[in-house]
Amino acid sequence: MALTGRWRLKVRSDFSSAHQLRHYKGKCEALHGHNFSVEAEVIGTTLDPVIGYLMDFKELKNCLQQVLETLDHKFLNELSAFQKINPTSEVLARYVFDALSTLLLEYPVTLHSVMVAEKGSSMATYELYDDGIPGGAEVAGA
């Protein structure tokens, strides 16, 4: 079987917000803040024939920044996206993934994953399934 390759580009950014985890029995039920770090990774197979890049890193960072602006210095629980579900790292990763996917539609890349970390040692990733195993995140409660 012939192997085929592809490129992955990853950018990092961060934002600072407050949240509280409703119904959580512990310290995180109280209002508190984090300096969240975020990584977004796109994949693609076609390089720009003139420049030789998959996508301009600067544009990828700009797209991620546009999404993070909607979260930065906010009380996340008050945003409409997090009225019914807690703004946990998992939920934030899916939120960033969905919003960033839309912004990337005009580029020849596919958003592969978004990682959100409340601190360096705890991180949640929301990612596209591409290994033939169906994703359960959207259908588990259906």
Ligand SMILES: [Zn+2]
């Ligand atoms: Zn927290």
